[in-house]
Amino acid sequence: DIQMTQSPSTLSASVGDRVTITCRASQSISSSLAWYQQKPGKAPKFLIYWASSLDSGVPSRFSGSGSGTEFTLTISSLQPDDFATYYCQQYLVYPFTFGPGTKVDIK
């Protein structure tokens, strides 16, 4: 199975900060990577596919980059609605696997 890791596990930030989350795959997944946002008690929300393509309606302050084994999710100016946990997911091969999550909380 492809193992996904994320760093940091928790990130404390303030509104307006630029935030970067890193996701690494245990082997190359090309650009077969998605990002999701999850708030407590809610279902995940799909944000980004093919590592860098924003889903419809996702604010442009979110961006993704990377290929192969290393990927990043960047929020250019953190907004109050962005405090949540973020997961990466590879969809190159079965079983699809998720990273352990990065919680972005208020500093």
Next chain:
Amino acid sequence: EVQLVESGGALVQPGGSLRLSCAASGFTFSDHYMDWVRQAPGKGLEWVARTRNKANSFTTEYAASVKGRFVISRDDSKNSLYLQMNSLKTDDTAVYYCTRGPRVFDIWGQGTMVTVSS
């Protein structure tokens, strides 16, 4: 409105069985691959199972942790997805989400809680 609504979660004893359902609306259900993803309390997301569409012969895939115990199925005439869970273990305790594939999970239900405990 595109929507997935799960039901069927419950408290069940180890070794027991449960059937989850997911009702889809607002999109052409029969065109899509559909998946179940679960999340144990306080933990991350785990993909569980997939059913492909009719064009791909309704073939299925399973995570190793559930293979042989869980069966995913669909009824396109009812726009519904199912997960039959047998020989349940305490480790199967989780919120189970119905999601739409095929590569990324772009639509999610609200989830249904399954608790396996004696």
